[in-house]
Amino acid sequence: MMNTLAKLKEKLREDKVDGFLVTNEINIRYITGFTGSESFLLVTPKHDYLFTDFRYIEQAQQEIPWIRIVERKVSLIETVCGKLKRLHIRKLYVESSHITLNQYNEIKNTVQGIRIVSEQGSIKKFRKRKTKEEIRKIQEAIAIAEKAYHNIKRRIRVGISEKKLADILEFEIRNQGGERSSFEIICAAGSHTSQPHARTTNREIQDKDTLLIDWGAYFQFYNSDLTRVLFIDRMSSKLKEIYQVVLDAQNFAIDCVKPGVMAKDVDSAARNYIEKKGFGKNFGHGLGHGIGLEVHEGPTINRSSKEMLEEGMVFTIEPGIYLPGFGGVRIEDIVLVTQDGCNLLSHLPKDIPEVCI
Amino acid sequence: MMNTLAKLKEKLREDKVDGFLVTNEINIRYITGFTGSESFLLVTPKHDYLFTDFRYIEQAQQEIPWIRIVERKVSLIETVCGKLKRLHIRKLYVESSHITLNQYNEIKNTVQGIRIVSEQGSIKKFRKRKTKEEIRKIQEAIAIAEKAYHNIKRRIRVGISEKKLADILEFEIRNQGGERSSFEIICAAGSHTSQPHARTTNREIQDKDTLLIDWGAYFQFYNSDLTRVLFIDRMSSKLKEIYQVVLDAQNFAIDCVKPGVMAKDVDSAARNYIEKKGFGKNFGHGLGHGIGLEVHEGPTINRSSKEMLEEGMVFTIEPGIYLPGFGGVRIEDIVLVTQDGCNLLSHLPKDIPEVCI
Numbered sequence: 001m002m003n004t005l006a007k008l009k010e011k012l013r014e015d016k017v018d019g020f021l022v023t024n025e026i027n028i029r030y031i032t033g034f035t036g037s038e039s040f041l042l043v044t045p046k047h048d049y050l051f052t053d054f055r056y057i058e059q060a061q062q063e064i065p066w067i068r069i070v071e072r073k074v075s076l077i078e079t080v081c082g083k084l085k086r087l088h089i090r091k092l093y094v095e096s097s098h099i100t101l102n103q104y105n106e107i108k109n110t111v112q113g114i115r116i117v118s119e120q121g122s123i124k125k126f127r128k129r130k131t132k133e134e135i136r137k138i139q140e141a142i143a144i145a146e147k148a149y150h151n152i153k154r155r156i157r158v159g160i161s162e163k164k165l166a167d168i169l170e171f172e173i174r175n176q177g178g179e180r181s182s183f184e185i186i187c188a189a190g191s192h193t194s195q196p197h198a199r200t201t202n203r204e205i206q207d208k209d210t211l212l213i214d215w216g217a218y219f220q221f222y223n224s225d226l227t228r229v230l231f232i233d234r235m236s237s238k239l240k241e242i243y244q245v246v247l248d249a250q251n252f253a254i255d256c257v258k259p260g261v262m263a264k265d266v267d268s269a270a271r272n273y274i275e276k277k278g279f280g281k282n283f284g285h286g287l288g289h290g291i292g293l294e295v296h297e298g299p300t301i302n303r304s305s306k307e308m309l310e311e312g313m314v315f316t317i318e319p320g321i322y323l324p325g326f327g328g329v330r331i332e333d334i335v336l337v338t339q340d341g342c343n344l345l346s347h348l349p350k351d352i353p354e355v356c357i
Numbered sequence: 358m359m360n361t362l363a364k365l366k367e368k369l370r371e372d373k374v375d376g377f378l379v380t381n382e383i384n385i386r387y388i389t390g391f392t393g394s395e396s397f398l399l400v401t402p403k404h405d406y407l408f409t410d411f412r413y414i415e416q417a418q419q420e421i422p423w424i425r426i427v428e429r430k431v432s433l434i435e436t437v438c439g440k441l442k443r444l445h446i447r448k449l450y451v452e453s454s455h456i457t458l459n460q461y462n463e464i465k466n467t468v469q470g471i472r473i474v475s476e477q478g479s480i481k482k483f484r485k486r487k488t489k490e491e492i493r494k495i496q497e498a499i500a501i502a503e504k505a506y507h508n509i510k511r512r513i514r515v516g517i518s519e520k521k522l523a524d525i526l527e528f529e530i531r532n533q534g535g536e537r538s539s540f541e542i543i544c545a546a547g548s549h550t551s552q553p554h555a556r557t558t559n560r561e562i563q564d565k566d567t568l569l570i571d572w573g574a575y576f577q578f579y580n581s582d583l584t585r586v587l588f589i590d591r592m593s594s595k596l597k598e599i600y601q602v603v604l605d606a607q608n609f610a611i612d613c614v615k616p617g618v619m620a621k622d623v624d625s626a627a628r629n630y631i632e633k634k635g636f637g638k639n640f641g642h643g644l645g646h647g648i649g650l651e652v653h654e655g656p657t658i659n660r661s662s663k664e665m666l667e668e669g670m671v672f673t674i675e676p677g678i679y680l681p682g683f684g685g686v687r688i689e690d691i692v693l694v695t696q697d698g699c700n701l702l703s704h705l706p707k708d709i710p711e712v713c714i
């Protein structure tokens with residue numbers, strides 16, 4: 001963690017910039033280890049300052065004793081402006097993909113003569129390549145999600161609602177050591193599966209339903225994200241066909257993951273195959289996304305991504321085919337880019353569509 | 358819901374502004390009823406447009422058929438810029454407390470000659486005064502939270518961990534019809550209670566512990582937020598004293614809630630009493646916050662608030678006293694401002710500190 005802070009300070013010295021205002025709380029957590037929210041961080045070549053309120057003072061003192069804690073009495077941004085003035089900051093980096101127009105204007109109008117420069121690349125770039133410690137936490141988040149899934153599979157039966165299944169899965173994730181789910185669990189049955197981001201409803205599972213579950217576990221601030229499809233009792237030949245197309249597409253994508261490959265080419269590996277099979281129009285989302293402190297983070301794995309894969313990147317590969325009014329199939333796993341290829345970090349079976357009775 | 362949209366259109370006509378870009382997804386939900394995320398809304402005096410992606414098209418068509426759906430193929434903000442150009446928008450309201458510096462710059466640099474004006478008051482102001490339908494949903498969110506609490510109280514025993522209790526409470530909230538908790542449940546025992554926003558840990562509950570639970574239920578997009586303190590077996594006289602001070606302070610505050618009163622005076626009613634009793638330094642946060650679609654929204658109830666109470670406002674009243682290293686007490690309830698006073702919407706007992714055995 002300290003390593004990133006040191007790199008940012010180095011960057012400030014090189015670029016001759018006096019400070020870096022970090023407003024994104026996930027980035028603050030990444031850089032410092034502070035786990036509170038509603039706080040800002042100011043990095044300068046010399047000292048660093050966390051601006052927070054009464055609620056987090058004790059916690060901040062325990063978690064980041066090497067950073068100066070500033071308790072706000074007015075708004076967070078006003079407190080920051082006061083410090084910027086006292087430190088005579090002339091040139092300031094801000095996270096322009098996060099800072100709001102109001103916050104920007106407050107600094108510009110309050111701190112006379114300050115030059116505010118958009119900086120959005122550094123921290124995002126650092127976060128894309130995971131450390132060993134981060135990979136270990138993601139692996140644990142995946143293992144928890146997988147154990148929880150294993151335990152709910154035997155609870156699936158005709159008559160149970162999508163919501164009840166999701167609730168039991170949530171509880172199992174916590175039982176297995178997860179703090180909570182990484183996101184609202186998608187548990188969609190029958191024709192609901194045709195909506196890639198279906199909301200879980202009270203619809204009861206029926207005989208011959210397709211069941212799509214998209215879930216993840218949050219563990220020590222890291223996330224997992226998996227999707228599996230199950231068929232209740234018997235699978236129609238149409239679904240059997242699209243399941244196999246999606247699975248093959250996923251494998252083609254996984255096979256081409258290694259350092260130096262362009263992210264968009266991984267997307268193409270899956271997409272071209274799905275198109276060739278005649279379902280191109282039914283796969284409207286990107287192939288995957290980086291995962292770590294956030295469920296969705298860099299790298300972006302879609303057809304317009306300009307990123308190149310590097311060792312240490314961790315992302316999902318989740319092709320899907322959705323037939324409106326009929327149903328859909330998505331299969332989602334997580335890979336780690338290694339020195340000469342990739343490791344599949346998730347291990348739930350998928351080669352034969354699973355049938356519950 | 359349509360009512361707010363009509364009011365915004367009226368405002369655009371009056372102010373001679375061509376469009377209002379709504380980027381805050383909660384505001385989009387409030388205005389239109391669309392429940393997806395990662396979407397923007399453009400309101401114009403004539404037509405309205407929702408910019409979204411593949412995942413939400415089917416859902417948007419079902420939820421808001423009266424709004425034109427624009428599927429993005431490039432980034433959301435680029436798609437918006439294209440539409441702004443085609444519609445010849447010259448003057449545009451943006452939510453400046455929400456739009457990011459990058460998004461603002463993208464519009465400014467792409468749509469030649471456009472005048473971007475900060476607008477942050479209208480929707481926020483509408484949302485403060487709840488409709489009957491909203492109040493009904495909040496009441497249901499409170500009822501669910503209360504039933505869940507009732508059910509876990511008998512599960513509290515020496516040896517159970519903070520986290521296990523929080524997990525059971527989460528499950529009970531869902532069992533009672535809640536979709537999930539409104540926020541990460543705080544379940545803090547012993548000296549952990551001295552941190553107003555303590556993280557729930559694996560610490561086991563011990564004999565003579567103070568136990569603070571801060572929880573809420575999320576129901577049909579509305580939230581509740583309550584706090585209760587329990588004493589395991591026996592309460593020290595020091596805690597008995599601060600419990601009574603907090604409870605009295607809360608009652609003084611509730612007693613002065615009615616339309617026309619300044620929010621800061623409600624805060625003072627509790628704060629002055631706590632100060633008089635010698636614990637002023639130990640009550641560092643504001644007295645409360647509005648609640649509805651968000652757990653924290655307007656009105657702000659603290660000493661620097663400039664807001665005046667109006668009929669239909671719904672907010673928490675949650676004084677607390679925190680003694681670092683020793684423990685803390687907070688009592689939180691929810692009130693609705695009525696025509697001539699207020700109704701307490703939450704009903705869990707609190708006049709006698711409850712003791713579990």
